[in-house]
Amino acid sequence: MFKASKGVAVEMIERVYELPAFHGLLEGKIFLQNLPSIVTARVLDPHPGERILDMCAAPGGKTTAIAVLMQDKGEVVALDRTHNKVLDILNLAAEMRLTCIKAYKLDALKCLLSDRPAVISPHLHGESLGQDTANQPCISEALSEKSLFSGAELSSKQSYLMTQALDCFKKTVGGGHTYRSKALERKEARKAKNGPGRGQTNGGRAVNAMGFVPKTFDRVLLDAPCSALGLRPRLFAGEETLEGLRRHGAYQRKLFDQAVQLVRPGGVLVYSTCTINPGENEALVRYALDTYNFLSLTPQDPKIGGPGLVGGSDVFDGHGFRCWLRKGEEHLVQRFDPSGPLDTIGFFIAKFKVEHV
Numbered sequence: 629m630f631k632a633s634k635g636v637a638v639e640m641i642e643r644v645y646e647l648p649a650f651h652g653l654l655e656g657k658i659f660l661q662n663l664p665s666i667v668t669a670r671v672l673d674p675h676p677g678e679r680i681l682d683m684c685a686a687p688g689g690k691t692t693a694i695a696v697l698m699q700d701k702g703e704v705v706a707l708d709r710t711h712n713k714v715l716d717i718l719n720l721a722a723e724m725r726l727t728c729i730k731a732y733k734l735d736a737l738k739c740l741l742s743d744r745p746a747v748i749s750p751h752l753h754g755e756s757l758g759q760d761t762a763n764q765p766c767i768s769e770a771l772s773e774k775s776l777f778s779g780a781e782l783s784s785k786q787s788y789l790m791t792q793a794l795d796c797f798k799k800t801v802g803g804g805h806t807y808r809s810k811a812l813e814r815k816e817a818r819k820a821k822n823g824p825g826r827g828q829t830n831g832g833r834a835v836n837a838m839g840f841v842p843k844t845f846d847r848v849l850l851d852a853p854c855s856a857l858g859l860r861p862r863l864f865a866g867e868e869t870l871e872g873l874r875r876h877g878a879y880q881r882k883l884f885d886q887a888v889q890l891v892r893p894g895g896v897l898v899y900s901t902c903t904i905n906p907g908e909n910e911a912l913v914r915y916a917l918d919t920y921n922f923l924s925l926t927p928q929d930p931k932i933g934g935p936g937l938v939g940g941s942d943v944f945d946g947h948g949f950r951c952w953l954r955k956g957e958e959h960l961v962q963r964f965d966p967s968g969p970l971d972t973i974g975f976f977i978a979k980f981k982v983e984h985v
């Protein structure tokens with residue numbers, strides 16, 4: 629408010645709900661969530677022991693809801709591209725004592741390991757791993773795959789081996805059981821003296837991820853960054869332009885292209901946004917179904933929101949007229965109307981079954 633020289637200021641003189649502020653109260657016991665966010669985690673339907681990917685996860689509301697539904701058994705990989713936001717996820721997970729959550733910093737547009745040339749730290753080379761390396765089959769096997777170092781694209785076997793190698797590397801070297809360099813000892817002494825520093829929190833350290841092997845997650849949630857036109861109150865909603873809305877749609881399609889490749893055959897992909905813009909919701913579903921013939925919409929449970937929009941836009945968005953859902957598809961998605969009797973934020977959820985060939 630003090631940044632702008634003119635504009636509208638709002639002073640809240642009466643609360644809608646007489647709820648106390650929860651800051652620091654019942655820490656780890658309660659976490660406020662919008663109803664559609666809880667519904668999204670339930671629609672994903674994660675089971676204990678599964679491997680789940682939450683692609684745009686900060687601050688971790690849905691990540692933690694998913695981990696709770698899994699009774700903290702299995703693995704929830706939570707990504708965000710922003711360092712401090714990854715720390716937020718780690719903090720929330722620690723506060724809720726959820727150990728199955730692994731949060732990483734990664735641009736979700738580069739999620740697929742096989743998408744990029746192999747760039748491996750020289751530390752991963754056998755000699756620098758210490759004497760016990762030969763006793764680590766996964767490292768030895770991965771390192772014997774010569775083309776890992778050639779800069780060629782990774783096959784999925786190579787990608788898998790590399791992930792295994794990195795895991796082993798972390799366990800052996802990173803865990804400090806077999807080899808502790810002088811540099812590591814100096815770093816730890818510094819940390820003990822100065823405190824954890826920017827990359828550390830109570831929840832742990834924000835680590836960069838390199839990407840993931842295609843078709844290795846049981847379920848993927850893409851809670852996409854969006855125009856957030858469903859959030860209330862939105863004092864600045866009028867500032868979105870048609871071009872801005874179109875760009876959100878294009879970005880979401882790129883994220884979806886990554887998400888779809890990470891789900892295992894027979895797995896589930898849930899797409900959600902907190903906007904009411906059909907260009908980011910129903911149009912994304914149309915794109916998904918028309919682009920990937922191995923995807924199908926699947927019924928959602930619980931189903932609380934209303935039907936999606938059938939038809940299409942008659943507004944030219946600079947590239948075309950976006951098509952939305954076809955008749956019969958509208959009841960397979962949920963659209964939460966922020967002006968409706970449910971009194972929720974505006975939100976959208978689509979659930980896809982993935983059957984790769």
Ligand SMILES: C[S@@+](CC[C@H](N)C(=O)[O-])C[C@H]1O[C@@H](n2cnc3c(N)ncnc32)[C@H](O)[C@@H]1O
Pocket residue numbers: 665683684685686687688689690691707708709710713734735736737851852853854
């Ligand atoms: C809608 S919010 C996610 C809310 C979260 N799922 C929750 O329930 O708490 C979108 C998040 O996506 C992140 N994001 C945007 N683009 C991204 C990208 N390319 N890769 C990873 N994260 C991204 C943003 O930093 C933001 O935290």
